[in-house]
Amino acid sequence: MDFNLSREQTALRDAVRELYRRNYDIERLRETAIADRGWTSDVWRSLAETGVLGLAIPEDFGGAGAGIVEVATVMTELGRVLAPEPILDSAVIPADLLLRSKDPRQWQGTLEGIASGDLLGAMAHEERGDRWPHRAVATSATETADGWTLTGSKRLVKHGDVADFYLASARVGDDLAFFMVDGSTQGLSRTSFRTPDRRRGAHLLLENTPATPIELGDPDAALRRVETLEQVALCAEAIGSMEEALRITTDYLGSRKQFGTALVTFQALAHRLADLHVLVEMARSMSLYAVAVLEDGGDDPVIASRAALQVCRSARVIGHESIHLHGGIGVTEEYVIGQYAARLMAIEARLGGALEHLQQVASGIDAYDKVVLG
Amino acid sequence: MRMRLSNDEASFRQQVREFFNTQIPKDIRERAASGETREPDDIADVQRILNAHGYAVPSWPAAWGGREWSPVQEHVFLDEMHLAHVPEPLTFNVDMIGPVLCEFGTDEQKARFLPGTANLDIWWCQGFSEPDAGSDLASLRTSAVRDGDEFIVNGQKTWTTLAQHADWMFALVRTNPDAPKRQEGISFLLIDMRSPGINVRPITLLDGSVEVNEVFLSDVRVPVENLVGEQDRGWTYAKFLLGNERTRVARVGVSKNRLALAKRLAAETPAGQGTLLDDPMLRARIAEMENELAALEVTLFRATSGDVDQAAIASILKLRGSELQEQTTELIADIAGPTALAVDGPSDEIPRWAQRSIRSYLAQRKVGIYGGSSEVQRMIIAKTLTGR
Numbered sequence: 040m041d042f043n044l045s046r047e048q049t050a051l052r053d054a055v056r057e058l059y060r061r062n063y064d065i066e067r068l069r070e071t072a073i074a075d076r077g078w079t080s081d082v083w084r085s086l087a088e089t090g091v092l093g094l095a096i097p098e099d100f101g102g103a104g105a106g107i108v109e110v111a112t113v114m115t116e117l118g119r120v121l122a123p124e125p126i127l128d129s130a131v132i133p134a135d136l137l138l139r140s141k142d143p144r145q146w147q148g149t150l151e152g153i154a155s156g157d158l159l160g161a162m163a164h165e166e167r168g169d170r171w172p173h174r175a176v177a178t179s180a181t182e183t184a185d186g187w188t189l190t191g192s193k194r195l196v197k198h199g200d201v202a203d204f205y206l207a208s209a210r211v212g213d214d215l216a217f218f219m220v221d222g223s224t225q226g227l228s229r230t231s232f233r234t235p236d237r238r239r240g241a242h243l244l245l246e247n248t249p250a251t252p253i254e255l256g257d258p259d260a261a262l263r264r265v266e267t268l269e270q271v272a273l274c275a276e277a278i279g280s281m282e283e284a285l286r287i288t289t290d291y292l293g294s295r296k297q298f299g300t301a302l303v304t305f306q307a308l309a310h311r312l313a314d315l316h317v318l319v320e321m322a323r324s325m326s327l328y329a330v331a332v333l334e335d336g337g338d339d340p341v342i343a344s345r346a347a348l349q350v351c352r353s354a355r356v357i358g359h360e361s362i363h364l365h366g367g368i369g370v371t372e373e374y375v376i377g378q379y380a381a382r383l384m385a386i387e388a389r390l391g392g393a394l395e396h397l398q399q400v401a402s403g404i405d406a407y408d409k410v411v412l413g
Numbered sequence: 414m415r416m417r418l419s420n421d422e423a424s425f426r427q428q429v430r431e432f433f434n435t436q437i438p439k440d441i442r443e444r445a446a447s448g449e450t451r452e453p454d455d456i457a458d459v460q461r462i463l464n465a466h467g468y469a470v471p472s473w474p475a476a477w478g479g480r481e482w483s484p485v486q487e488h489v490f491l492d493e494m495h496l497a498h499v500p501e502p503l504t505f506n507v508d509m510i511g512p513v514l515c516e517f518g519t520d521e522q523k524a525r526f527l528p529g530t531a532n533l534d535i536w537w538c539q540g541f542s543e544p545d546a547g548s549d550l551a552s553l554r555t556s557a558v559r560d561g562d563e564f565i566v567n568g569q570k571t572w573t574t575l576a577q578h579a580d581w582m583f584a585l586v587r588t589n590p591d592a593p594k595r596q597e598g599i600s601f602l603l604i605d606m607r608s609p610g611i612n613v614r615p616i617t618l619l620d621g622s623v624e625v626n627e628v629f630l631s632d633v634r635v636p637v638e639n640l641v642g643e644q645d646r647g648w649t650y651a652k653f654l655l656g657n658e659r660t661r662v663a664r665v666g667v668s669k670n671r672l673a674l675a676k677r678l679a680a681e682t683p684a685g686q687g688t689l690l691d692d693p694m695l696r697a698r699i700a701e702m703e704n705e706l707a708a709l710e711v712t713l714f715r716a717t718s719g720d721v722d723q724a725a726i727a728s729i730l731k732l733r734g735s736e737l738q739e740q741t742t743e744l745i746a747d748i749a750g751p752t753a754l755a756v757d758g759p760s761d762e763i764p765r766w767a768q769r770s771i772r773s774y775l776a777q778r779k780v781g782i783y784g785g786s787s788e789v790q791r792m793i794i795a796k797t798l799t800g801r
Contacts, residue, residue: 040422040485041415042718048414108414289798301801309795316794317729320721324711325704327720331416348701349708401700405680405690408673409496410707412416412714 042327048112051105054089055116058082063120065375071123072237072378076201078123083156092130093154100143101151102134107268107334111275111326118279121378123238125159125198127272133160135268136206136217139261141254149204149219161202162265163193163220163243171391172266172340178245180209180216180252188226188247189218197389199241200231207243207250208262215258218250225249236378236385263340270343270390271333274326274350277386281319281354284361284379288312291365291376308364315360322353328412341403344396351393354383416714418485426489429468433497436462446498446670448769453536453578455500460533463502469531470507474515477527484717495666505537505574506530508661509654510583513601517642517650526581526603538576540584540604540628541651543569548789550585551595551648555630557586557602564588564602564640566610566633572783576613576626579606589645601647603639610634620769620776655785662727662784663734665710671741672703678766679748689748702740709733725797728790735780735787742777746770 044052062082063071071079086092095110096102103109110131117126134153137146152158169175178191189209199205205220220227226248229241255261289312292303302308329346332339358380362369369376390396418426433442441455450456463469464478472487473479482490494501511530514522529535546553555568566586576582582604592598604611610633615623642650676699679690689695709730716726746753749770755763756772781787 040418040714040717042715042720044414285798293799293801303795303799303801306792309799310788310791312798313732313791313794316725316798317733320712320729321705321708321733324708324715327414327715328416328707328711331414334414335417345704345707348704397697397700400704401693401696404676404696404700404703408676409669410703412707412710 044108044112048109051090051109052112052116055091055113056119058085058089059116059120059122063122068121068123068375069373077233077237077239078125082122082124086124086126087154087156090154091126092156093134093150095131096134096138096150096154100138100147101154103154107271107330110268110272111330114272114275115279115282118276118281118382119283121280121375121382125238127269127276128161128197129159129202130154131272132162132265132269133204133206136162136255136261136265137253139255139264141256145254146219152203158203159198159201161196161199161205161241163196163199163205163207164262165193165195167192167194171395176208176210176215178207178209180211180218180250181247185249187218187250187252189220189245189250190247191245193243193245196229196241196243198239199229199243200239202241205243206253207245208258209250215262217253217255217258217261219253220245220248220250234385236381238385264338267333267338267340267343270340270347271326271329273386273390274322274329274343274346277350277354277383278319278323278326280379280382280386281322281357284357284376284383285312285315285319287376287379288315288361288364295366302364311360311364315357318353318356322350325349341399344399347390348393348396348400351387351390351396354387355393358383416711418489422483422485422489425486426493429490429493430497432466432468433493433499436466437497437499441500442498445500447766448773450500452575456503457533457536459500460502460506460531464532469502470511472508473511473527473531477511477515477523478531485714488713488717491661492666495664495670498670501661503533503536503575504661505539505583506533506535508657509539510537510603512657513583513641513650513654516653517601519638521638522603522641535580536575536578538573538579538582538606538628540570540573540582542572544571547572548786550651551599553585553587553599555584555586556590557588557600557635559588559637560634562637564635564637566602566604566630566635568630570628570630571625572616573613573626573628574624576606576628577615577623582606582628583641585647585651588647592645596648598645599647599651600644601641601650602635603641604630604633604635605639608633608635618776618779620772622776656727663709663713663730664738664780665706665713665734668706668734668737668741669710671738671745672699672706674766675699675741675744675748678745682748682750695748698744702737702744705733706737709737722797725794728785728793728797731784732787732790732794738777738780742770742774746774 090103093102094105098104130153165173166175166177178189181188203222207218207220226246228244231241293301295302325346329342332342361376362380365376368374444450470478471480471482475481514526543553557564557566584602584604585599586602587598588600589598610631612629614627616625617623680688682689715721749767752763752767753771756768
């Protein structure tokens with residue numbers, strides 16, 4: 040049992056931290072977030088050069104060949120600075136699904152393009168009338184003389200507004216399958232949207248859209264794995280956002296004076312800070328637990344749900360209290376603390392929410408006597 | 414980063430699991446599992462078995478029987494002890510006075526007290542709290558006045574756990590009422606409980622148990638060789654002692670056992686067409702508690718790797734550990750429901766766990782109060798965050 044980062048992992052963490060410190064301050068972050076695309080190409084190139092975009096892609100495919108611990112470590116740093124670049128959605132998740140294919144060499148060019156920062160991917164999976172864990176796929180795949188086509192609609196495609204390619208789920212008969220769809224192909228229309236945390240996405244309409252099958256041995260298992268990775272990565276990101284929101288709030292209570300004294304000297308507020316700290320630590324523990332299990336090869340959705348449940352519980356309180364303890368300035372658009380709360384709410388919505396994860400965890404409680412960790 | 418135990422750690426777990434399950438008598442473990450441990454006999458029997466196998470005082474220095482285990486090993490040992498329902502060693506001996514004497518005692522004190530402390534031939538109690546010195550321990554007033562080769566001690570201690578069995582007490586006493594700071598006038602004395610002038614009055618708790626006592630000290634003569642360290646420096650030794658009980662305090666294993674018990678009891682309790690465990694609201698409540706307990710346990714693991722702020726960790730574990738102990742006893746009372754209303758009578762009509770459940774719930778409110786109340790822990794945590 041060991042929770043220390045290796046020297047290389049620490050160096051990676053510091054490199055990402057430094058990259059963001061160099062590129063963004065609060066004002067630039069705000070300008071970027073409200074501008075057209077919501078993130079910066081220069082930073083994207085730097086991330087590629089640092090090896091972050093191809094972090095979990097094997098070296099043979101142009102990546103760094105690192106694992107889940109590295110991905111999670113980076114995600115926590117991204118969460119800390121509210122990094123707007125779509126590293127998880129456009130690089131990590133698409134690459135992971137392609138690497139689950141029977142012959143990843145078929146996707147050599149795409150994987151290299153992800154790692155080099157030249158290609159942006161996106162998962163196109165969610166459809167109308169479904170909530171986490173999304174399984175209601177109605178989009179149909181048809182084989183024609185000229186190859187496969189897809190027909191259906193996909194919604195809430197994260198960073199789908201700028202994707203060069205989509206990994207779209209569809210039904211072949213009753214079976215789940217995944218297809219590669221070129222972002223500029225005919226028969227594909229996309230409608231962009233913005234998120235409450237100033238990110239971007241798109242809804243897609245597919246009408247006899249040409250698509251290339253991705254040969255996955257077990258598509259359901261691949262989907263489960265990619266979702267677990269997404270959950271674990273989002274939890275890790277939330278930890279960074281929570282730690283930073285608490286740090287900013289603690290600093291604020293230390294400097295803001297009312298009734299002639301710093302707010303933190305009021306015991307009611309000090310106790311709330313203590314409770315927030317405990318909540319952050321509990322979330323960090325469950326996040327690290329899920330990371331360690333996934334790193335070991337156990338892509339167990341129940342363990343991801345355990346982490347997600349704790350992260351949702353903690354994030355909700357941290358977001359609310361961070362705004363509340365700041366007073367009026369916490370509710371303003373220009374001050375940064377509200378953006379942390381917005382990001383945490385968005386992460387919760389993406390994770391599926393505490394209730395859904397509690398249901399998942401509660402459904403299995405009679406299958407074991409005690410929760411065994413490690 | 415690695416959550417799994419290493420091969421060595423896993424075989425250590427196996428080894429201690431086998432030890433607890435084969436060497437500690439089954440009747441002692443069964444009594445502990447159902448909350449009916451016989452004091453002091455069960456505690457003493459277990460301690461002597463542990464001692465015979467070199468497991469009595471693993472965290473002490475090697476010269477006095479310590480094992481120099483890693484933090485992970487210490488955690489695994491304690492976890493297996495809880496899971497096997499072995500009554501915990503007497504914390505006053507193992508975690509408190511032993512380490513203090515090892516660190517600050519004279520050679521004579523070590524030779525005289527340590528072997529008997531490890532073997533529980535000496536049962537220690539802790540004379541810290543007083544009627545007007547609870548969370549604010551430094552306001553204690555029990556006085557010790559030097560008279561030749563003796564101190565004369567007068568005052569009152571309270572909440573003294575298991576003092577009714579104690580042979581000796583380690584006590585904080587005020588030796589210098591005029592010290593510029595309250596903490597600077599306190600000394601750390603070892604007091605023979607058979608001394609004339611000591612009067613122990615038991616306090617019955619809400620579950621009917623006698624766990625704590627008032628101890629009255631009236632002109633009690635204590636030889637100066639029973640002073641630990643220097644006179645008026647007792648506060649330093651007390652702080653060392655209180656900082657020493659880090660991992661024990663969360664009692665994760667106890668809560669884990671209690672949650673497993675709650676599930677078994679709910680599954681045996683008919684409700685509607687099935688059992689109480691079919692109720693989605695109760696399932697959600699249990700699942701949430703199991704998850705919170707898992708988070709606390711991983712936090713313990715992280716503490717063994719130094720991944721948590723060292724100044725805050727003991728308080729985080731105490732605070733969360735107490736809350737979960739409070740909640741798990743509450744859960745069992747709720748599962749008992751109306752059957753909790755009979756506290757005696759035939760156990761084939763109302764099982765004993767149900768008879769006990771409300772009174773246990775009530776008495777377990779103590780965990781958020783003793784050892785630094787939850788509010789004191791929050792102040793400590795806040796201080797580590799804000800630096801003030």
